[in-house]
Structure formats: C-alpha cells, structure tokens
Amino acid sequence: MDFRPMDSEERRRLLEALRGNAAGASSIAMDPRTTTFTGSGSMDADAPRGENQVIDAIKSVPVHYAG
Amino acid sequence: MGILDNPVSKERLLGVELPALQAYNSQRDPEYRVSVEPKGGELQLRYRLKPAHNVYELVTVLPDSYPVIAPTTRVLTKLESCPHLLYQQTLCLWKQASRVADSRWDPARFTAVFAIQAAWRWLACYEIWVVEKTWPIPEAR
Numbered sequence: 351m352d353f354r355p356m357d358s359e360e361r362r363r364l365l366e367a368l369r370g371n372a373a374g375a376s377s378i379a380m381d382p383r384t385t386t387f388t389g390s391g392s393m394d395a396d397a398p399r400g401e402n403q404v405i406d407a408i409k410s411v412p413v414h415y416a417g
Numbered sequence: 418m419g420i421l422d423n424p425v426s427k428e429r430l431l432g433v434e435l436p437a438l439q440a441y442n443s444q445r446d447p448e449y450r451v452s453v454e455p456k457g458g459e460l461q462l463r464y465r466l467k468p469a470h471n472v473y474e475l476v477t478v479l480p481d482s483y484p485v486i487a488p489t490t491r492v493l494t495k496l497e498s499c500p501h502l503l504y505q506q507t508l509c510l511w512k513q514a515s516r517v518a519d520s521r522w523d524p525a526r527f528t529a530v531f532a533i534q535a536a537w538r539w540l541a542c543y544e545i546w547v548v549e550k551t552w553p554i555p556e557a558r
Binding site: 351353354355356360361364365368369371372378380382383384385386387 | 444445446449465466467468469470471494495537538541542544545547548549553554555
C-alpha cells in the first residue's frame with residue numbers, strides 16, 4: 351500500500367479525538383458510508399444521531415489503551 | 418464443536434450479532450460492508466476500514482467458543498512493524514488480564530461490531546504513529 355499520510359491539521363484533529371475518547375470525555379464520529387473520521391462529539395448516550403454516525407463502540411468498547 | 422453447533426453461540430449470533438452487523442452495514446457503501454463466512458468451526462468477518470486516507474482490509478474471527486472467548490482481528494493490508502501489533506498482523510485490542518473492566522473483552526457488553534470499531538480506533542492510532550512514531554494514547558493498565 352502506498353501510504354498517504356494526513357496533513358498536520360488532520361492529524362491534530364484525530365489526535366485530539368482519540369485522546370479525548372481515551373480520557374472518557376468524547377466519542378468519535380465517522381462517515382457512515384466510508385468509515386472515515388469526521389470529528390468528535392459529546393459522550394451523551396442520548397445525543398441524536400445525525401448524518402455522521404457516532405460510533406458507539408468508541409464510547410464503550412474495551413480499550414487496550416485506556417488512560 | 419463449531420460456533421454454529423454450539424447452542425449458546427448460535428443463539429448469540431442470531432439474536433445479537435447478526436442484527437448488529439446488519440445495522441452496521443445498513444449505511445455503508447458496498448465496499449465497506451462486513452461479509453460473514455463460516456470457516457472451519459469459526460466465523461470470519463471480512464471488511465474494509467478507512468479512518469483517514471488509506472483503506473485497510475481486515476478479518477475478524479469469531480472462535481468456536483465465542484463470545485466467551487474474545488474475537489481476534491488481523492489486518493490483511495501490509496503494515497509497518499509498530500506497537501500493539503502481534504504475529505501475523507493481529508491487533509492487540511484488549512488486555513484480558515487487566516483488572517480494569519474497560520480494558521477486557523466482556524461478552525455481556527460487547528459485540529463483534531464493537532471489535533470492528535476497536536480495530537478502527539487501532540488503525541486511527543496507526544495512521545498517527547506512522548508519521549510521529551509515538552502511539553497516540555496511553556497503554557492499558
């Protein structure tokens with residue numbers, strides 16, 4: 351595979367989302383068609399699901415990398 | 418005894434796992450849907466994930482004693498050698514000996530879809546690791 355890296359701003363956003371999620375502060379959202387990262391959001395269990403589906407697992411799945 | 422011969426596993430598959438996988442697939446483009454194939458006594462889930470700009474092919478195996486025994490996930494796309502990557506590109510996703518509940522596979526709380534999404538998170542970390550050579554989130558306790 352010819353690896354195509356994210357640019358620095360894309361990497362910063364993803365890094366913040368992953369760390370916020372590991373700290374239990376936010377969930378991670380992806381494009382429901384392609385699974386591509388789109389942002390992070392509230393951990394509210396009842397938050398409405400919009401066009402970008404919140405990945406429930408990223409809120410509650412066991413984490414090898416728990417903070 | 419295979420996963421489809423085990424009454425407990427079969428009930429779990431029909432009642433929980435397959436509906437969860439159908440929900441997962443419902444909004445995906447065809448190339449990102451999960452396909453399910455029996456192989457030996459196990460079930461293999463084959464799918465693609467694209468956390469950023471790169472597409473990865475993966476297989477998650479539900480063993481014959483699933484869900485008591487956790488699923489395992491391998492990346493078929495060639496990766497660089499990196500942290501949390503085991504033999505044959507198997508992802509280290511949970512820490513079974515951990516005393517922290519959220520670091521262990523819990524069959525009462527998690528499904529195969531959760532395993533897929535844990536793989537997504539692993540790949541997101543990998544995408545950052547390739548550039549920065551630092552795993553972006555802390556180790557499990």
